[in-house]
Amino acid sequence: MNGHLQQVTPIVPSEIIRAIEEILVYFGREDSWMVFKKELLKTLNPKHRRGFSLRDPKTKQNSINTFERTIIEYWRELTGVQLVLKD
Secondary structure, three states, X not given: OOHHHHHHHHHOXXXXXXXXXXXXXXXXXXXXXXXXXXXXXXXXXXXXXXXXXXXXXXXXXOOOOHHHHHHHHHHHHHHXXXXXXXX
């Protein structure tokens, strides 16, 4: 584990790290944030889902909040894959 990953890990809650480790087994090289997020949310207990962004109620557009950016960075450090929000 490199130094940067050690800095990111404490920010990501342990329940989410466990869920990410489960997803790591089968997720592969997919780079879609929304596909990853759906898998992650299916794995998590509802009480651990509250930090995730919701779609804008009017435009229905997805966005990425700071908490999710931390998870994306953790995934990139773990796998080398940069998750992106696709239209």
